[in-house]
Every structure is written in C-alpha cells, then in structure tokens.
C-alpha cells in the first residue's frame with residue numbers, strides 16, 4: 129500500500145513537472161551496473177527503453193528522451209528527463225544511480241582564454257628518446273613489435289594530418305572491433321591502417337542543437353589532433369609553427385594505431401559521452417586510453433558520480449591502461465583531478481627549449497632577456513618610445529595599480545600611441561592576449577609584460593610585438609626609464625633556443641597533490657612534457673595568420689597537462705608492446721619506478737618558481753620511456769585491490785557497486801576497513817597522512833613481482849628520508865627465485881625527535897636495486 133501511494137504521488141508530480149514545460153529537462157546518466165549474463169545488446173537496449181517509459185508522462189516516447197545507451201562494459205543510459213522523472217528512476221529496481229550529466233573540460237591550459245595561445249614541442253623529448261635503441265626500434269612500424277592501439281577521448285581528429293599517414297603499416301589487427309563512423313566531412317575513407325577507428329557522440333542530442341555541430345569525428349577544436357599526434361603520431365620531418373621550433377614532430381609510440389572517440393566540442397565534454405567513449409573503446413579493443421580532460425578541481429565529483437572514475441574502473445578491470453591529465457589548476461595545493469588509484473595521473477613539465485624575444489634598451493643598447501612568440505616586424509634598433517603603464521594612465525582613472533597592469537580601459541591612448549608599453553601582469557588579471565589586443569588598437573607599437581609565474585609558457589601574439597620578462601629582468605628596464613629623458617627600446621623577433629637549462633621544471637599551471645579525496649594515495653603519479661609542445665593541429669585558417677603567411681600551420685605549439693598525458697600514453701603503449709601480458713598496474717609501476725628526478729643540469733628538478741620539486745608536484749618524477757621497458761620489479765594491483773581501496777575509502781558494498789557495477793562472488797569489505805589502510809594499496813608510491821608527531825608510527829606493506837630476465841635475483845633496499853622522519857624497511861634484502869616471484873616487505877615510518885616541528889609533507893624515497901635495475905618509490909608522510 130505504501131509503495132503504491134508513493135508511486136501514485138510520483139506519477140502525479142511528474143505530470144505536474146512535465147506540464148510546466150520541457151524546458152526544465154536535462155540529461156541524466158542512469159547507471160545500471162554490470163551487463164546481466166547472456167543479455168544481448170539489443171535486449172538490453174529494449175529493457176532500457178521499457179524502463180524509461182514507466183516514468184514518462186503520457187505522450188513522451190522513450191525513444192525520444194534516451195540520448196545514449198551503455199551496453200558493453202556496464203549497463204545504463206543517458207536520457208533527457210525532468211527532475212521528477214529522474215527521481216522516479218532512481219527508485220526503480222536494477223537502477224544503481226542517477227546523476228546529472230556533468231560537463232568536463234579539455235586540459236589544454238589553465239583557462240579557455242589560452243586556447244588560441246601557448247604551445248609546446250615533443251621534439252626534445254623525442255630526441256632524447258631516440259638516443260635509446262629500444263624505443264627507436266619500437267617506434268619503427270616495420271619492426272616486429274606487436275601492435276598496440278591507443279584510444280583517445282577528445283575533441284576529434286584531423287585525419288589528413290601527415291601524423292596519421294599509414295604508409296608502412298600492416299593490416300589492422302584482427303582483434304580490432306571498432307568502427308569508422310561517418311559524419312559531417314568525414315567518412316570511412318578517412319580511416320586507414322594508422323587511424324583505425326573513429327567514433328563521435330552527437331553533442332546536439334545532449335546539449336541541444338549547437339552551431340558547432342558535433343556530428344562528426346572530425347576535430348574542429350585542434351586539441352584531439354594535437355594529443356593524438358603526441359601519443360602516436362608518425363615522425364614528420366620539417367614540422368614547425370611558422371618556422372618556430374622547426375624539427376621532426378613525432379609521437380611517443382609512433383608504431384601504435386590510433387582510435388578517436390570524440391566526446392568533446394568547443395563547449396566541453398559531456399559526462400554521458402565520456403562514459404559512452406569508455407564503454408565503446410573497451411569493447412573495440414584499445415590497449416591504452418589517453419584522456420586529457422576532467423572536472424574542475426573546485427567542483428570535484430565523488431567517485432560514484434564521476435564518469436572518468438567509473439569508466440576507467442571498467443577499462444582497467446578489462447586490462448586497458450587509462451592515462452589522464454592531472455589538470456591545469458596549479459600551483460595551488462590539492463588541485464589534482466582524475467586521482468582514482470586505478471588511473472595513471474600525469475603532471476606537466478617544461479622541455480629544454482625556450483622561445484626568446486628580447487627587449488633592447490636605448491642608451492647603451494643592453495638587452496633584457498624575455499620570452500614569447502611574436503611574428504611582428506619592429507626595427508632592430510631601439511628607436512620606439514618606451515612608457516610605463518602607470519605613466520600612461522587615463523586621467524579620469526583613479527586606480528594607478530590597474531593602469532600599471534594595462535587593464536583595458538585604464539590607459540590614455542594618446543599616451544601609448546606609437547610606443548612600447550611596459551605592463552605588470554599577475555594571476556587573475558585580464559588575459560595577456562586581451563590586454564595586447566587593447567594596446568594594439570590604442571595604437572601602441574608593442575608591449576612588455578612583467579610576469580614571473582607564467583614565464584615558461586610561451587604565449588603566441590601573432591602580429592603584435594610582445595615579450596614577457598621576469599620582475600628581476602624588469603628592474604633594469606625600470607632603472608633605464610627612470611634615468612633616461614626620452615627612453616626608447618625595441619623588441620627582437622622570437623628565436624628558438626634549444627638545450628635550454630634548467631629543464632625540465634614543473635610547469636606553474638600543473639595541478640598539485642595531495643589528492644583532495646585521500647591523502648593516503650600519492651597523486652599525481654608522474655610528469656611529462658606539457659609546455660610549448662609542437663604537434664599536429666587543424667589547418668583551418670579561421671584565426672588570423674602571421675604577416676606574410678598564406679596558409680594556416682599544420683602544427684601548433686600548445687601547453688597543458690593535456691599535452692603531458694599523451695606522452696605517457698605513448699610510453700605506456702610502448703611498454704605494452706614489449707610486454708604484451710602486463711596488467712595496467714604493472715605498466716604504471718614500470719613507468720613510475722623508473723622515472724627521473726634530475727634536470728639537464730644533473731641537479732634535482734625544481735618547479736617553475738625555482739623551489740625543489742616534491743612528489744605533490746611531479747609524483748615519481750619525469751617519465752623515462754626507455755627505462756620503463758625493463759623495470760626489474762613491478763607493483764601489481766588488480767580489481768580486488770581497488771575494491772578494497774573503496775572499502776577503506778569508506779564505501780559499503782552498495783556504494784561500491786555504483787562504480788564497479790558488480791562485485792566478485794564472496795566479496796565483502798573487511799571489518800577493519802579504514803582510511804589508514806588505503807596506504808596499504810600495492811601502489812608504486814607511498815602516502816601516509818596523519819602520522820602524528822613524536823611517537824607517531826605507521827607500517828605499510830607492499831609486494832614486488834620480479835619481471836626481470838633473471839628468475840634468480842637479489843635486491844637490496846636504499847632509503848632516502850628527510851630529517852625528522854625514521855624510515856625502516858624489513859626485510860632489507862629480497863631473494864627472488866623460480867618459485868618466489870613475488871615478495872612482500874614492510875615500511876615503518878615513525879616521527880623522530882624533531883618530527884613535531886616539521887610542518888607539512890615530508891618526502892623521500894625507497895629504492896630496490898639488484899645492481900642493474902633501480903626500482904624507486906617516492907613517499908610522502910604528513911603529520
């Protein structure tokens with residue numbers, strides 16, 4: 129009776145809501161857990177429609193509200209529903225969760241503003257990699273290395289790019305089940321032996337009809353073309369961005385095949401499409417998934433309503449390695465996203481190339497070093513009047529500070545006319561590109577931005593001469609302006625500087641740990657190049673061209689953790705090609721334990737601002753793709769370990785089902801499940817939060833599996849610990865034999881005398897070595 133009443137009321141109110149108009153409807157993801165055994169996709173599809181029709185008001189057809197169905201790895205659908213209909217579905221048997229479709233964003237740069245700007249190049253990394261024989265061999269498509277398939281969830285692909293030419297590639301692997309969907313300006317002829325699959329998810333179904341379409345795997349943003357070519361693009365000689373960064377552009381795993389799942393458009397990436405992309409990619413047979421997008425760190429979904437956490441859980445359970453960008457919300461702490469422990473989370477670093485554009489001052493012709501990408505044409509001699517933004521203030525403006533930052537509307541165009549304007553720039557200001565546009569239209573001939581934070585990312589200003597200098601360098605300019613009666617200067621054309629030192633450094637924008645979800649798993653996992661990366665772009669000339677250029681560049685310099693992620697996806701594909709039976713956890717372990725912490729000055733890596741890099745900045749360090757091919761030992765983990773992680777995280781079995789869909793027979797959370805036990809997840813790094821001060825102690829367990837060529841191997845441990853923290857590993861020696869392939873050890877952390885005085889995180893590492901391999905795990909302990 130009670131049930132009937134409830135239903136009755138729901139139906140009544142659902143009618144009322146519907147009567148109020150469909151305008152309130154939005155897309156909900158209805159997640160139904162594991163695909164029932166022996167349920168054919170068709171049967172499942174029908175049952176989804178039947179289920180929806182039970183909650184719809186009369187006259188609404190299920191077929192017209194369901195916009196997407198999930199039927200491979202898990203069952204469910206996305207449908208345009210009223211709040212009341214969604215609530216009714218939530219109570220239906222078999223429905224595990226119903227949540228509003230979130231919109232995620234591509235991790236190109238800190239903000240959408242930057243989309244037209246910054247850039248990067250994979251050449252230096254590729255050059256370093258090419259120096260090592262194994263990777264060079266793996267990158268040769270004619271070599272006998274097994275095929276690997278990298279799937280990308282992104283904004284689509286430009287199939288005509290030379291990065292995706294299939295010359296030299298053998299037939300598409302027989303196990304591939306994907307398709308090449310036809311759409312606007314895209315048909316099956318656009319796929320080949322390199323680009324073997326392309327799907328899209330009709331955005332207009334989800335967001336309402338949109339100008340930008342979305343009805344095609346073709347990329348109209350550029351982002352997906354860039355990430356695809358970074359992960360797996362062919363080597364393309366003579367690549368450059370209008371002559372800058374000239375060299376060979378080459379993906380991390382040039383022998384891999386590519387499959388694009390277009391889940392994003394210019395407006396963002398809908399959660400329902402992301403989930404569908406994961407579902408299809410796993411069923412199609414990809415080996416590695418590269419996902420350069422995520423939620424905002426300020427609106428972080430729970431694991432149970434995060435399409436990336438859910439989709440990647442199923443992918444990893446099926447043996448697919450999932451690599452995600454950490455986000456571009458640094459350098460603030462606890463901004464890392466995509467931090468589920470089954471994901472390989474990637475931070476961004478610089479490469480050893482800089483784009484130098486100097487300021488030459490009148491008087492003694494001294495040069496002040498700056499950096500940016502300009503395609504302007506100022507005279508080489510310093511003859512342009514130079515003025516400080518503060519001195520060019522519009523008289524009616526009272527805020528001198530804003531004028532010194534050249535904020536729009538604060539400057540007197542009469543005073544900047546024909547001059548080079550010196551402007552401060554800080555985080556939170558109007559974007560530099562907008563400021564430059566304003567100055568240009570006010571008649572200025574150039575601009576110098578004083579900018580400490582963002583110096584490593586070269587901004588592209590196309591046809592207006594702009595350079596950026598640090599505040600230290602700006603002191604000389606200020607001094608000159610103060611001393612000269614008529615200060616003059618010029619800005620030199622951009623020159624590409626290679627072998628720039630120090631590199632890598634952690635990029636300012638790269639999102640930082642600790643993970644806001646748990647301090648007992650260290651995130652991000654590794655770092656890879658993500659600043660000013662040169663890779664393929666869409667050659668559409670909608671945006672302005674540099675003076676003298678007739679056609680849009682086929683390559684572009686772009687920055688973001690979006691660019692770092694596919695570098696690691698490429699490395700993971702190469703590890704997989706060499707070790708086809710390895711699990712995603714083993715591949716991740718190989719990449720993390722072989723990462724490097726030194727820069728090209730052979731000194732410890734720093735952040736952009738010069739402070740020593742910590743595991744919260746770069747995880748295990750900078751990815752070293754060739755070392756990852758032969759790690760010696762690996763830290764294994766599987767679905768069961770991740771389920772116990774969720775128990776320790778605080779979820780009960782029904783909540784875990786929201787992610788895992790189904791639980792193995794007999795699975796139960798341990799009675800002693802607790803957040804502290806998360807530290808025991810067999811992860812290649814260690815994080816312990818809440819150790820306590822003096823007298824505090826915690827022991828974590830780990831197990832390593834010998835994957836080296838020798839079954840008999842002896843490894844001994846070396847510990848690097850900060851003052852104030854005692855770290856004890858037992859045993860200190862591991863003897864692997866034919867029968868003992870996997871051995872456990874314990875690490876005990878305890879506070880030393882001055883532990884209480886230590887503020888914040890204490891980090892160090894433990895490293896196992898057999899004399900040939902170094903298997904390093906970073907740790908972070910907080911009191």
Ligand SMILES: *[C@@H]1O[C@H](CO)[C@@H](O)[C@H](O)[C@H]1NC(C)=O
Pocket residue numbers: 315316317
């Ligand atoms: C695909 O489109 C191209 C260009 O419009 C056309 O030449 C080609 O025949 C089409 N291929 C298929 C299989 O439809």
Ligand SMILES: *[C@@H]1O[C@H](CO)[C@@H](O)[C@H](O)[C@H]1NC(C)=O
Pocket residue numbers: 311312330331332333343344
């Ligand atoms: C996408 O969906 C809209 C609305 O349902 C439809 O009009 C359009 O034809 C679809 N586009 C494609 C390429 O399927």
Ligand SMILES: *[C@@H]1O[C@H](CO)[C@@H](O)[C@H](O)[C@H]1NC(C)=O
Pocket residue numbers: 516517518532533550551552578602
């Ligand atoms: C920028 O800030 C510095 C220090 O706050 C100040 O001295 C200077 O005048 C400001 N303006 C410019 C254009 O550098």
Ligand SMILES: *[C@@H]1O[C@H](CO)[C@@H](O)[C@H](O)[C@H]1NC(C)=O
Pocket residue numbers: 489491492493494604607608611
């Ligand atoms: C040139 O002028 C700048 C600014 O006035 C000053 O800082 C610098 O020391 C001078 N250099 C030489 C070599 O005189």
Ligand SMILES: *[C@@H]1O[C@H](CO)[C@@H](O)[C@H](O)[C@H]1NC(C)=O
Pocket residue numbers: 798799800801
């Ligand atoms: C927790 O319980 C499991 C058995 O359910 C046991 O194996 C494990 O040692 C316990 N861990 C701790 C830290 O007590």
Ligand SMILES: CC(=O)N[C@H]1CO[C@H](CO)[C@@H](O)[C@@H]1O
Pocket residue numbers: 370371372502503504505506620621622623675
């Ligand atoms: C790096 C670069 O191409 N800079 C350009 C700046 O502008 C001058 C004049 O157009 C070009 O000659 C440079 O090549």
